[in-house]
Amino acid sequence: MAEAGPADPPVPPFAGPVVFTRHGVRRGARAAVPLLLGLTPFALVVGVIAAGKGLSLLETLLMSGLVFAGSSQLLALELWTDPAPVLAATLAAAAANIRMAPMGAALSPWLDRLGGWKLWGTLGIMVDHSFALSVTEMRAGGRDAGFLLGIGLVMYAAWMVAVAAGHLLGGAVRLPPGHPFLFAGAATFAALLATIWRGPRADLLPWLLTAALAVLLHGLNLPAPLPLLLAALSGAALAAWLELRRVPPAAAR
Amino acid sequence: MLRGDVLLAILGMAAVTYLCRAGGYAVLRVVRPPPFVEAWLRHLPGPLFVAYVALAFSALGWAGLPAVAAVLLAQRLSGSLGAAILAGVAAIWALQWMGVA
Numbered sequence: 001m002a003e004a005g006p007a008d009p010p011v012p013p014f015a016g017p018v019v020f021t022r023h024g025v026r027r028g029a030r031a032a033v034p035l036l037l038g039l040t041p042f043a044l045v046v047g048v049i050a051a052g053k054g055l056s057l058l059e060t061l062l063m064s065g066l067v068f069a070g071s072s073q074l075l076a077l078e079l080w081t082d083p084a085p086v087l088a089a090t091l092a093a094a095a096a097n098i099r100m101a102p103m104g105a106a107l108s109p110w111l112d113r114l115g116g117w118k119l120w121g122t123l124g125i126m127v128d129h130s131f132a133l134s135v136t137e138m139r140a141g142g143r144d145a146g147f148l149l150g151i152g153l154v155m156y157a158a159w160m161v162a163v164a165a166g167h168l169l170g171g172a173v174r175l176p177p178g179h180p181f182l183f184a185g186a187a188t189f190a191a192l193l194a195t196i197w198r199g200p201r202a203d204l205l206p207w208l209l210t211a212a213l214a215v216l217l218h219g220l221n222l223p224a225p226l227p228l229l230l231a232a233l234s235g236a237a238l239a240a241w242l243e244l245r246r247v248p249p250a251a252a253r
Numbered sequence: 254m255l256r257g258d259v260l261l262a263i264l265g266m267a268a269v270t271y272l273c274r275a276g277g278y279a280v281l282r283v284v285r286p287p288p289f290v291e292a293w294l295r296h297l298p299g300p301l302f303v304a305y306v307a308l309a310f311s312a313l314g315w316a317g318l319p320a321v322a323a324v325l326l327a328q329r330l331s332g333s334l335g336a337a338i339l340a341g342v343a344a345i346w347a348l349q350w351m352g353v354a
Contacts, residue, residue: 037333041335041338042334055259056255058254059255059256062260063263066263066264066266068270069270076262076266084258085262086258087265089262089263092266096297096301097269097270097273098273099295099297100270100274101274101276101277101278101280101281101294102295103277103278104278104279105277105281105282107278112282123274183342183345184342186305186306187324187338187341188334189305190310190321191337191341192302194325195328196298203299206296206300207299210300212307214305214308228304231303232297232300232303232304233297233300235299235304236293236294236300237293239292239299239300240296244288244289
């Protein structure tokens with residue numbers, strides 16, 4: 001799932017009232033279908049790794065249904081220990097998902113007109129892709145907030161089915177430790193990096209600093225997930241500093 | 254089967270994730286964080302994945318480098334996440350077969 005930047009140019013004022021219709025939900029659902037090509041392998045990997053870490057099908061589906069955020073699930077599963085690492089998994093989820101905090105705010109011209117389950121339910125299944133498509137739709141003058149929910153519903157259903165399939169597959173094969181397929185989780189993140197790379201000016205230094213710090217802190221025997229979190233926070237701080245130095249905030253508004 | 258410790262970890266993950274999704278909307282539409290904080294949160298996913306990949310593949314030693322390169326190349330050439338994951342798994346398999354990983 002590619003990440004999209006939520007803090008972009010200001011949204012133009014709306015010509016008419018925002019609505020939330022079945023038609024909008026259906027249109028969102030149709031827009032989500034091509035996205036399943038990218039979601040399916042990711043979900044299969046999450047299912048296989050969950051089985052490899054000893055999670056039952058019920059536990060795997062409960063995590064996928066309640067968290068529904070692939071990169072944070074994979075990250076937590078890679079840190080998984082026995083007994084379950086409650087604090088490490090929670091911290092990993094917070095770090096991986098904090099990027100979604102500005103997304104709802106960016107969609108506020110739509111969301112401010114909703115209430116109850118339409119608002120809090122739609123927000124609950126918002127993901128990178130549904131945000132990116134919806135913000136594009138909104139900036140093009142779209143006024144039906146059902147679009148956001150429609151994309152989320154189709155991705156949610158497909159996520160649950162494919163994670164379950166991955167779990168059944170992983171359970172049937174019973175991969176031994178060190179099996180090449182267990183690197184599929186790391187390979188998934190490496191592939192995601194290729195999709196979110198914005199060029200050497202923006203990303204090279206922050207990413208190099210992050211990689212070096214992660215390996216160094218791990219070498220100093222800091223407990224997981226500290227090397228991961230400290231390195232990522234430092235790299236992101238450098239990326240933010242580089243961006244603000246290039247584009248002063250006053251000019252960006 | 255549903256173990257108590259696993260359920261607790263799942264509920265912790267679910268709670269912070271919902272807070273990011275819904276709490277972010279509730280708070281950030283009222284309070285605008287300083288530009289640095291906003292940019293920092295926005296830039297977190299890239300370095301997070303970098304840190305993860307660096308740790309996972311450094312466990313393989315130098316053999317990790319060609320495996321990462323295979324994934325990046327496959328993703329760039331094919332644009333397909335599935336193909337990129339398979340390329341990484343195939344590279345690890347080949348490296349193990351050659352006895353270097």
